[in-house]
Amino acid sequence: MPEIILLALVALFVGLRLYSVLGRRTGHEQQPILKPAETTAAPDAAAPVAELPAERPEASGLVYEEPAAPGIRAIISADPNFDVARFLEGAQAAYKMVLEAFWNGDREALRYLVGGSVLGAFEEAIAERETAGHRLENRLVAIERTVIEDARLSGRTAEIDVRFDSDIAAVTRDGEGTLVAGTMTDAVPSRDVWTFRRGIGSADPNWLLVETDQAD
Template sequence: MVAAFLGLRLYSVLGRRAEHEEEPVPQRFESDDKPAIRPAAVPAPVVSPRAAELEGVMPAVERALREIASADSKFNLAQFLEGARGAYRMILEAYWKGDRETLRELCDDDVYAGFVSAIEARDAAGETLANSLIRIEETRIHSAVLDGKTARIALLFVADIAAVTRDKDGTVIAGSLDDAIESRDVWTFSRNIAARDPNWLLDETDEG
């Protein structure tokens, strides 16, 4: 991504950042029948991926998604995509604010450690971020695999972000809230389909 997003040191640690869509705010990212957040009282029916959701997906990826849907009764692709968009926004905003608790809930150990390291470096420099996710322009399935009991789905997020970095005195040292910059991120979410916990976790980030 680039030096313009000075405050987002995640590039070297985790990949890129992005997002801010005007839609309901999820509380948790789950594979259950609510599109991301707390387990619903009534589980959603098992639904195989539909043609509209698989548009442009490579045959191997489509097969993997169908394998995941077959092996995991809680998996619903449409709800997964909606939940992933919400998780993308929540994770970015948590990083920008230094909200370790939210990051801990939504990321695996390695990704969480990378975010925390970047937050600590930012704090040590006395810098703060005033970033805003303007919109998510696109969410596209990038890859998918079922490896034993572990399902992993990577999504490409294309989003517009306005970013500002301030120093310890509050002076803007990078960015502008008046100009949004396009961000392209590939984030991979994973879940042990044999586990009782229905939540998917972010386990890898990269540039799109």
């Protein structure tokens, strides 16, 4: 995708980016169900392996926890186009885009990615930061692990809780560029659980971030 330069095209870029990676399928692959994060059954334990095919990209750690399995099945039943692996790839992309939009104070981008009370909290925090004359120079160093912790379908509304274990370098400067807090040399571990929501059958293909919490 060509680099987006004009600020006026940021919102369009975000929408298209999420449409391409969050929950959309290519149309020819089989529906993947990723192996539960804690499953360690022996190869001859045929029943659970047959029910949940062992298609797990071990290197990337893209998995779901066992409690999420019923919800994932319910979502797939309601929306056969839902793809677990592609959703997780999109969730990682959304995690990075939301953080960068928040750090940069990009309210327009956030409105395409975030909904509910979370959007209001983000905008309030940005306003407070601007009033104080502070700016962030944060950087997402790495996403160490991404895992679906839970999933549910209520009526025609799907919600998926995704845990992100990441390392973030955080720096706050004042209007003169003086360091207020943080350092770029030491990354701080961040453990977050984000809830994404989408209406099944909605014309909008995007999943919105509607809740954030710290992981236990």
